[in-house]
Amino acid sequence: xxxxxxxxxxxxxxxxASHFWNVQESYFTYDTNQQAxxxxxxVHFRAGVGPSGEDTFTPRTLIYDLKGGxxxxxxxxxxxxxxxxxxxxxxLWSGNIVEQREAAILPSEYQKDLDSGVPTPRxxxxxxxxxxxxxxxxxxxxxxxxQINDYELGSTIMPFERWEGGEDLYxxxxxxxxxxxxxxxxxxxxxxxxQGFQIFTSADxxxxxxxxxxxxxxxxxxxxxxxxxxxxxxxxxxxEKAKTVLRTVNIAKTLQDILLQTSMYVPLTVSxxxxxxxxxxxxxxxxxxxxxxxxxxxxxxxxxxxxxQSAQRGNLGDIEAVLNVNGNQRIANLxxxxxxxxxxxEADGAVSASAKDSRVSTSDTSDLALEDELQExxxxxxxxxxxxxxxxxxxxxxxxxxxxxxxxxxxxxxGSYRHDGDMIDxxxxxxxxxxRRFASLPVVERHYSPLKYPIVDSFPxxxxxxxxxxxxxxxxxxxxxxxxxxxxxxxxQSVVGRVGDMAEREAISNxxxxxxxxxxxGWDSGSGDDSDE
Numbered sequence: 004x005x006x007x008x009x010x011x012x013x014x015x016x017x018x019x020a021s022h023f024w025n026v027q028e029s030y031f032t033y034d035t036n037q038q039a040x041x042x043x044x045x046v047h048f049r050a051g052v053g054p055s056g057e058d059t060f061t062p063r064t065l066i067y068d069l070k071g072g073x074x075x076x077x078x079x080x081x082x083x084x085x086x087x088x089x090x091x092x093x094x095l096w097s098g099n100i101v102e103q104r105e106a107a108i109l110p111s112e113y114q115k116d117l118d119s120g121v122p123t124p125r126x127x128x129x130x131x132x133x134x135x136x137x138x139x140x141x142x143x144x145x146x147x148x149x150q151i152n153d154y155e156l157g158s159t160i161m162p163f164e165r166w167e168g169g170e171d172l173y174x175x176x177x178x179x180x181x182x183x184x185x186x187x188x189x190x191x192x193x194x195x196x197x198q199g200f201q202i203f204t205s206a207d208x209x210x211x212x213x214x215x216x217x218x219x220x221x222x223x224x225x226x227x228x229x230x231x232x233x234x235x236x237x238x239x240x241x242x243e244k245a246k247t248v249l250r251t252v253n254i255a256k257t258l259q260d261i262l263l264q265t266s267m268y269v270p271l272t273v274s275x276x277x278x279x280x281x282x283x284x285x286x287x288x289x290x291x292x293x294x295x296x297x298x299x300x301x302x303x304x305x306x307x308x309x310x311x312q313s314a315q316r317g318n319l320g321d322i323e324a325v326l327n328v329n330g331n332q333r334i335a336n337l338x339x340x341x342x343x344x345x346x347x348x349e350a351d352g353a354v355s356a357s358a359k360d361s362r363v364s365t366s367d368t369s370d371l372a373l374e375d376e377l378q379e380x381x382x383x384x385x386x387x388x389x390x391x392x393x394x395x396x397x398x399x400x401x402x403x404x405x406x407x408x409x410x411x412x413x414x415x416x417x418g419s420y421r422h423d424g425d426m427i428d429x430x431x432x433x434x435x436x437x438x439r440r441f442a443s444l445p446v447v448e449r450h451y452s453p454l455k456y457p458i459v460d461s462f463p464x465x466x467x468x469x470x471x472x473x474x475x476x477x478x479x480x481x482x483x484x485x486x487x488x489x490x491x492x493x494x495x496q497s498v499v500g501r502v503g504d505m506a507e508r509e510a511i512s513n514x515x516x517x518x519x520x521x522x523x524x525g526w527d528s529g530s531g532d533d534s535d536e
Contacts, residue, residue, distance in 0.1 A: 005318060006194040007046055007307065008187075009064040009201050010217065013210035014072045014156060015235050016203035017135040018289045019271075022297035022462070023203075024062050024141040029457045041454055046308040049193055051144065061144040063193075065186055067213075068149075069163060071156040074134025075110040078148040111137035113461065126460050132290040138461040149186060151176070154209075164246075166253040169212030182217070183224055191225070198307065198319050199229030199266070206234030206270070207250035211257035222264035229319040232265045233300060236272045236390050238286065248502060255495045258334075259514040267323045268334050269482065270491075271296050272390040279385040281341065281468040291463040298456060299339040299388060303415050303480040306450040315450045317413075325448050326484050328410045331521035334492075335482040338384040343469045344455055344477040347419040384481060389491065408486040409445040410522070417452045418477025489522035 011020040030042040044060070051059040111131055116124030117140065127138040153172055154163040163169070176182055191197060200221060204214040214232065221230055236254060239247060254270075262268060273295055275286040284291040306317035326335050455475035458466075470476055496515040499508050 005043075005046055005196055005198045005307075005311075006063060007198045007201055007319070008190050008194070009047070009062065010203070010214075011064060011066045011068075012202065012204035012214050012217070013208070013235075014068055014135070015205045015289060015293070016210070016233075017066060017068055017072070018293035019233075019235065019297050019300065020064065020066070020203050021135045021139045021141075022294050023301050024064070025139065025459050025461045026297070026301050026457060027062070028141050029459050041310055041452065042305075042308055043310045046198070049144070049190075059142070059144075061142055062147065063190060064143070064147050065149060065190070066143065066147050067151060069154045069156040070150060070152045072134065073148065073150060074136040075108045075114065076134075076136035076139070076143075076148070078145050078150075108134075113138055124460065127290065127463070129285060129288045129290065129463070132288070135289075135293075138290065140459070140461055146186075146189065163209040164249065164253075165209055166212040166256045167209075169209030169214070170216055171212075172209070173213045173216035177216075177220070183220055187221070187224075197225075197228060199231065200225075201304070201319075202230065202232045202265075204232065204234060205236070206257040207236045207253045209253075211253050211261075215257055215260035218261050218264045229266045229323060230264065231319055231323075232261055232268045234261075234268060234270050235296075236270055238272055238274050239390060248498065251495060251498045252502060255499045255511055255515060258492070258495070258518065259511050262333050262518060265333060266319070267326065267482075269300075269337050269388075270334070270390060271300070271337065271388050273388065274390070277387065281470050282386070282465055283467050284463070284465040288463070291465050294463040294465060295386075296388065298341075298462075298478065299337055299386070299480050302339065302417055302456055302478040303337060303482055305415055305417060305452060305454070309452065315452055317448075317450050322413050322448075322482070325413050325446055326411050326482060328446070328484060329521060331518075332410060332484040332488075334488050334518070334522075335484050336488065337388040337480065337482055339386050339388075339478060339480040340384040341386075341466070341470060342418065342477040342479070343473065344418040344475065346469065347477055384479060389487070409447075410484040410486075411446040412448075412481050412483035414447070414449040414479065414481045415452070416449060416477075416479045418455045419453070420451060420477065420479065484522065486522055489519040492519040492522075 009020065011017050027042075027044075027047055030040045031044065032038070032040050047063055048060050049063050051061060053059045110118070111127065111133070112125045113127045113131070114137060132138055151172070153175070154161060154168075173182070202214060202218065204210050206214070211234070218230055218232060221228070234254075234257065237250060239251075242250075258268070273284075273286070273292045275284065278284070282295065284295065286292065304319075306315055307319050307322070309316040323333075327333060456478045457475050458473060466473070466476070492515050496512050496519070499511050499515065502508065503511075
């Protein structure tokens with residue numbers, strides 16, 4: 004069934020994942036008269052049996068968060084309701100019992116309406132979303148809920164913000180419980196033919212250290228599995244300088260460790276200063292920021308969960324094989340453009356917005372199209388989720404834009420985007436990829452699906468102009484390995500070289516230098532690109 008097991012590491016990661024699961028839940032069809040969804044639900048969901056014998060279908064996910072991070076969500080609730088009260092304790096203890104309870108966190112209005120079965124629940128608002136669970140629509144299995152009590156969310160006395168703190172926490176928990184045996188093994192054994200793991204984690208705080216150790220152990224246990232890491236980073240310049248430096252060092256440490264084991268790493272940042280006019284959001288609202296991020300992540304990975312009969316299906320391993328041109332390019336940049344699907348249909352027989360504005364070449368010859376022109380593809384979409392400010396290393400935006408040599412890119416287009424030509428088989432696609440690589444030309448692969456992105460009632464109201472009020476939108480997303488990644492790594496290298504212990508910063512700086520070289524091999528932007536005209 005090509006299952007994917009998800010790991011959600013940290014509070015910000017859980018915001019993104021909650022949006023992701025809400026959209027997956029919307030793909031289910033319950034009316035026999037409805038057309039079956041093209042999404043294979045078994046990829047991300049598991050069948051089970053509830054306490055009363057009823058069938059259940061819950062996400063294949065592990066949710067880690069600090070104490071106080073789950074909000075009103077309980078480990079035992081919903082489909083697996085159980086009540087453990089003082090009577091259970093009395094059966095084990097004959098003495099007096101003094102019960103102390105923390106004040107319960109009340110569910111949000113949206114959750115109350117969902118629980119009571121209101122046909123049109125009150126939509127979440129920026130002011131009413133306190134936790135990621137306030138807008139979660141999905142029931143989780145009790146094994147998915149994993150609270151870490153060593154740290155408390157938002158603590159100023161013992162904040163969970165240093166990379167080494169996350170590394171030490173993982174080692175401590177693994178020594179006490181054997182994390183893979185306790186948390187992973189039972190989920191993996193339920194899978195028939197697992198694609199791999201997708202990991203959502205913040206990379207600029209202690210969760211970066213935690214996830215690095217986690218990925219290392221996963222690789223030891225599942226040597227051939229695809230492991231995709233989506234690393235969340237705060238936008239540079241949103242906090243005081245000392246914290247910015249700390250976060251930058253944390254990112255550098257995450258990259259130097261996690262890239263040794265992960266199959267693909269995708270940095271995720273929403274830069275409020277570089278958004279298109281049709282996106283309006285509050286940079287202080289995790290609900291809104293994660294909504295936009297999840298839209299792009301969910302659309303980019305859509306091919307990995309399409310039904311087996313779909314010619315557009317693409318496993319995680321297939322996608323990473325295209326992107327990782329020289330074997331060491333494990334960082335990919337994510338971009339996306341949003342469109343009104345009706346305008347695509349009306350524009351010259353469904354000519355895509357990409358074709359109209361020349362952002363992407365449209366000379367496709369197949370559904371899994373590999374461009375065969377001897378030219379550089381134009382890959383600039385409207386929204387870039389790379390932390391641009393931390394990677395420019397003192398150069399201007401115009402100079403940064405010039406450094407866009409592309410080694411490879413994979414596109415996911417959902418909606419009425421135009422594509423021409425007949426299908427080609429996997430052998431022919433592989434031959435075309437090799438031919439372009441030998442010629443040092445970029446490889447571009449595209450996956451098309453008519454399934455638009457659904458705007459569910461838990462999605463924040465961040466879309467304006469022609470996209471406002473739509474119940475679904477067309478989305479064009481891309482992952483690409485480019486020369487710009489080298490500049491971003493060098494920017495991190497320059498910061499790390501000025502702080503910390505001499506031996507440690509030298510080791511990190513050398514490792515970052517090796518990572519940057521992978522995005523320069525066989526191509527250089529030329530000295531002329533480093534000077535403004």
